[in-house]
Amino acid sequence: MxxxxxxxxxxxxxxxxxxxxxMIGVAGVAVYAGGFLYWLLIAVxxxxxxxxxxxxxxxxxxxxxxxxxxxxxxxxxxxxxAAGAGFLALGxxxxxxxxxxxxxxxxxxxxxxxxxxxxxxxxxxLRNQEQGLLLSFWAMALVWACDIGAYFAGRSIGGxxxxxxxxxxKTWAGLIGGVIAATFFGAVLQTQGLPLHLALATPLLAxxxxxxxLYESQLKRRAGVKDSGNILPGHGGVLDRLDGLVPVxxxxxxxxxxxxxxx
Numbered sequence: 001m002x003x004x005x006x007x008x009x010x011x012x013x014x015x016x017x018x019x020x021x022x023m024i025g026v027a028g029v030a031v032y033a034g035g036f037l038y039w040l041l042i043a044v045x046x047x048x049x050x051x052x053x054x055x056x057x058x059x060x061x062x063x064x065x066x067x068x069x070x071x072x073x074x075x076x077x078x079x080x081x082a083a084g085a086g087f088l089a090l091g092x093x094x095x096x097x098x099x100x101x102x103x104x105x106x107x108x109x110x111x112x113x114x115x116x117x118x119x120x121x122x123x124x125x126l127r128n129q130e131q132g133l134l135l136s137f138w139a140m141a142l143v144w145a146c147d148i149g150a151y152f153a154g155r156s157i158g159g160x161x162x163x164x165x166x167x168x169x170k171t172w173a174g175l176i177g178g179v180i181a182a183t184f185f186g187a188v189l190q191t192q193g194l195p196l197h198l199a200l201a202t203p204l205l206a207x208x209x210x211x212x213x214l215y216e217s218q219l220k221r222r223a224g225v226k227d228s229g230n231i232l233p234g235h236g237g238v239l240d241r242l243d244g245l246v247p248v249x250x251x252x253x254x255x256x257x258x259x260x261x262x263x
Contacts, residue, residue, distance in 0.1 A: 036080050047068050052237045053067075063106060067112060097110040119247075122252065138252070146179070183206065205251060208248055
């Protein structure tokens with residue numbers, strides 16, 4: 001979610017644009033289909049995210065694979081043919097993190113289990129709701145809208161930097177542009193049945209998405225790398241593309257569940 005980017009060659013921008021459209025298309029098909037296909041896409045993304053997190057932590061190969069295997073236990077439980085997204089999966093995420101820190105003596109690696117596992121649980125939980133298609137699309141696409149708004153506002157307006165020591169390319173104009181774009185998107189979805197309280201919460205989630213992006217930028221700066229990986233042409237790693245969704249998905253799922261309790 002980078003605004004005001006450094007100049008890129010036309011070919012690089014073309015690859016980035018094509019890859020971005022392709023990723024949104026794949027995600028859209030999976031969200032629409034739901035069920036096993038939706039879970040499979042999230043599960044594969046989670047394993048890549050865990051691997052990239054481990055690389056940012058600088059852990060040995062064996063510890064990275066151990067963390068991936070540990071994470072996959074709760075992820076597998078969330079599959080449609082298993083128990084699904086519930087308290088059992090939540091407990092297994094916590095148990096997997098505890099297992100990893102005990103075996104590897106690496107708290108940072110265990111943190112990665114929570115960092116990846118909780119958004120996975122939230123995304124599956126959202127899709128399993130009565131309005132699952134709409135809610136899943138809202139949680140994902142508000143981050144996309146925020147990305148696009150931040151990119152164009154940051155590039156066209158520029159101005160003061162948001163966090164120059166963490167991510168020099170990000171500006172306050174980008175932050176505001178991203179929030180406005182996400183807010184407009186939430187208002188459009190409200191006309192299509194999105195509950196009013198979720199539409200009103202969209203600007204706050206847009207800010208949260210950009211904070212998630214800054215957090216991952218800080219991790220990369222600490223690790224001394226530009227991208228978390230190189231699997232996505234023109235976009236870096238899976239963490240690079242989903243950093244905004246990591247905090248948004250749990251927050252969105254929590255709002256949905258709290259609304260069910262209070263109504």
